[in-house]
Amino acid sequence: MSNVVTRFAPSPTGYLHIGGARTALFNWLFARNQGGKFLLRIEDTDRKRYAPEAVEAIYDGMRWLGIDWDEEPISQFSRIERHAEVARELLTKGAAYKCYSTKEEIDAFRTAARAAKRPPLFRSPWRNADMATAPDAPYVVRLKAPREGETTIDDQVQGSVTWKNETLDDMILLRSDGTPTYMLAVVVDDHDMEVTHVIRGDDHLTNAARQSIIYKGMGWDLPIYAHIPLIHGPDGAKLSKRHGALGVETYRDMGYLPAAMRNYLARLGWSHGDEDFFTTEQAIEWFSPDKIGKSPARFDFKKLENLSGQHIRATDNVDLLQEIEKFVASQHKPELTLRQREMFISGMDGIKERAKVIPELIEIAYYFLGERPFLPDEKAGHFLTTVSRGMLNRLTSRLRDATWTLEELEAEIRAFAEVEDLKLGKVAQPLRVALTGRTVSPSVFDMMVQLGKEECIARLEDASR
RNA sequence: GCGCCCUUCGUCUAUCGGUUAGGACGCUAGGUUUUCAUCCUGGAAAGAGGGGUUCGACUCCCCUAGGGCGUACCA
Numbered sequence: 001m002s003n004v005v006t007r008f009a010p011s012p013t014g015y016l017h018i019g020g021a022r023t024a025l026f027n028w029l030f031a032r033n034q035g036g037k038f039l040l041r042i043e044d045t046d047r048k049r050y051a052p053e054a055v056e057a058i059y060d061g062m063r064w065l066g067i068d069w070d071e072e073p074i075s076q077f078s079r080i081e082r083h084a085e086v087a088r089e090l091l092t093k094g095a096a097y098k099c100y101s102t103k104e105e106i107d108a109f110r111t112a113a114r115a116a117k118r119p120p121l122f123r124s125p126w127r128n129a130d131m132a133t134a135p136d137a138p139y140v141v142r143l144k145a146p147r148e149g150e151t152t153i154d155d156q157v158q159g160s161v162t163w164k165n166e167t168l169d170d171m172i173l174l175r176s177d178g179t180p181t182y183m184l185a186v187v188v189d190d191h192d193m194e195v196t197h198v199i200r201g202d203d204h205l206t207n208a209a210r211q212s213i214i215y216k217g218m219g220w221d222l223p224i225y226a227h228i229p230l231i232h233g234p235d236g237a238k239l240s241k242r243h244g245a246l247g248v249e250t251y252r253d254m255g256y257l258p259a260a261m262r263n264y265l266a267r268l269g270w271s272h273g274d275e276d277f278f279t280t281e282q283a284i285e286w287f288s289p290d291k292i293g294k295s296p297a298r299f300d301f302k303k304l305e306n307l308s309g310q311h312i313r314a315t316d317n318v319d320l321l322q323e324i325e326k327f328v329a330s331q332h333k334p335e336l337t338l339r340q341r342e343m344f345i346s347g348m349d350g351i352k353e354r355a356k357v358i359p360e361l362i363e364i365a366y367y368f369l370g371e372r373p374f375l376p377d378e379k380a381g382h383f384l385t386t387v388s389r390g391m392l393n394r395l396t397s398r399l400r401d402a403t404w405t406l407e408e409l410e411a412e413i414r415a416f417a418e419v420e421d422l423k424l425g426k427v428a429q430p431l432r433v434a435l436t437g438r439t440v441s442p443s444v445f446d447m448m449v450q451l452g453k454e455e456c457i458a459r460l461e462d463a464s465r
Numbered sequence: 466g467c468g469c470c471c472u473u474c475g476u477c478u479a480u481c482g483g484u485u486a487g488g489a490c491g492c493u494a495g496g497u498u499u500u501c502a503u504c505c506u507g508g509a510a511a512g513a514g515g516g517g518u519u520c521g522a523c524u525c526c527c528c529u530a531g532g533g534c535g536u537a538c539c540a
Contacts, residue, residue: 106537119468161470168468186540202534206469206534229533267489273478273479296470299476300477355502364502439500444499
């Protein structure tokens, strides 16, 4: 096992959305590629926004996606003592200071700065103040960030990025109630968890620079950063709940295969030459952070759908049945009967190439999932005219004596069409309607063999009435 | 406002100074076919704009435009 450690650190404010899922996937792919560890940490230091059920939603989403993590997930909140300890150490080292400025003073400062067209970065008067003058009042702990020189981050995706230190502020490490902020907590936790590679959204790029100052203050080594571009909605704007930023469980409910989801998400921003369709094993084998692109990608349902169809076709029938059963369970529908499971296996070849998502698989399986009589729906009804009923009656009589194999059936029906002086389609389509009540289905010959003679004759008799 | 990042077909992308700029999705014209789908064949479709550097730029540099992110006692 290598010493590579990656992590996914969501904040439990809602479901696991698609951007987070991709971040988790990239971290996971890299860890698995390297034979390292992939850890989970819940960023729950902000108790005002903490929602326990959101943590479960995140676990569920990860599990559905098939992204497994090593070791017990860590609650950041449980580590606040350690965070405070580091803050105190920074204080004694002179890398941080106590700031007694009130919220009102800070607001006033910023408003004035804006009015004067100066950067609204707060410059605390306590940065170099004599602590003897400190009031007996609540204070926050601020980082004493350098104001001269520059800070450079070498990023695996973004390359070398530099900021002038004057554009970075003295961020708050410990709130006035003594709880740690995200900035402090991530650094301390990533360090203590021995995280070697931080792969996260590029909305954190500036944070990397600010956080590096904390690392420096503590004399710790920086992890290797890879800031990946965010995913945009179909219209190019920021992903919102309106379009695409749905929780992963929404995609599960739509019936996409997890394997297809992993494939699609991996391909969004990452590439391995021209490969578009691949298995998760291949993605793990091929994954490399330096092949992640720098520009944001848009979410495209059409492509996801196509990939899902390809994965359905490529999935072994027994495994596919399992996916169907998992889906059925997730939708709180009654589980499949033994007979239905058998029919799925025997009919899978005919239905899997006609579906792109699991609900379509179930829809196409209607011809064996449903029960007699299979009354024709509106479109199908047009094929059951007086003339075609007569034709079907003559066919039914012949079929009573037929040998029920694919070859015999096909020969029999083709011969019948010839006798009736009809094209095969003119016989097959009414036959399909009589058998299923619908205009669309797998091959009639395949269905007849699968359904068996007795059932087929019964359905034909139903239709003749 | 300031800082940082981004910009190849409609979309996802390949290309790492020299290619008829390739693939995939979607679209489209056909073919196979008992419906639908699958499958097969063909087609339209791209380097944001302007300057440089170079024998030669999609590729390197600068500017402009457009977009994104950040600028919290949120994460």
